[in-house]
Amino acid sequence: MTGPASVGVDGGEGSEDVNAVQVEAPNFILCYQGAGLRYQITCPQGPRRALGLYVSSGYMARLVDAFGAEGETIRARLAAVKxxxxxxxxxxxxxxxxxxxxxxxxxxxxxxxxLLFVEAKCMEILxxxxxxxxxxxxxxxxxxxLSARDLMLMERARTLIDADLQKNLTIPDLARAVGTNASKLKRAFKLLHGVTVFEYSLRRRMEEALRLLVDERQAVGQVAAAVGYQHQTSFTTSFRDFYGFAPKDARQLRGADRVSAAG
Structure with a gap:
């Protein structure tokens, strides 16, 4: 309903590694797992309202059958999942x-x-x-x-963006860096993270810029360079478009105000 969440895929039997993929959750998000894949949905700290329904394959099949010919596309989609x-x-x-x-x-x-109310509402929602x-x-x-490897690569792409906000990686560059193709990167990143690669990168750069301005009290020119802008004027325009006020005005904010502005 509202608030962030993530889908984590286990690295395998006996492995403690979990490849967590961030998912924005304002919509209906459906995950259908193959028989050999385990995943979990987790929510970081913060306000949220969500409902999770876990449905067996057999129950889902009966539900889709109730739609008759209309459900044929879904049946084909699920039958193809390895x-x-x-x-x-x-x-x-x-x-x-x-x-x-x-x-x-x-x-x-x-x-x-x-119990009866919950059963009735769950059926209505499903x-x-x-x-x-x-x-x-x-x-x-x-x-x-997506395979477990694909999920790992999408998380790696997000990590690469976060690791160096000074770099403006192109889609092809990022795809090569994580070991996939540009087309899959664009589609999978948008589906799993809820935003495009560009939108995610811009948001992270603006969040870091606001932190540097408010918490570190750095000069606007320094901040612009730190988040990948060659020209201070371009940074100022992007910052104003994102937050609605100029970088120089961010100095008047306090820590709590910064969190509110970023939200």
Missing amino acids: DDELYNVQMRLTRDAVQAIEQLLASTHAGVRE YASVGVWIDSLQHGAQDVT
Whole structure:
């Protein structure tokens, strides 16, 4: 509903490594895992409102069958998912689905009544979500099936951006650096992180710029260079477009104000 989340894929049996992929979560996010893949959804500290439903393959198959011929596209999508792959798609929730989720999260029922209420609302939400899924695929929504390796590469791409905000890596450069192609990088990064590579890079650079201005009290020219801008005027324009005020005015902010501005 609101707030960030991430999808983590285990490195394998006996491995403690988890390749966490950040996911913005304002929409309906569907993950369908292959039989040999394990993943977990986690949420960092901070305010959020979310609902997670875990559905068995058999139950999902019966639900899709209820849509008859309309569900054929979904059946084909899920049948193609291999044991070591994760199918992922993000879609806008309908008003009906949002209302059902709101009602479920705000439930005041108890005991048997709560159990019946939750079961009814979950069925309503699932039915609405599958309907959104079918409609989105019919209208060309982007979905993607990714292996555990693909998920690791997308996280590596995010890490490379974060590691050196002075560099303006192009899509081809970033794709080569992580070991994939530009087309897959663009599609998978947008689906998994909720923003394009450019949007993510810009946001991180602006967040760092605000931190340097407010916490480190650095000069505007120094900050511009630190976040990859060759010209201070270009940085000032980007900063003003992003935050709504000039870099020089950021000096008037305090730490708490900086967090509020960044949010």
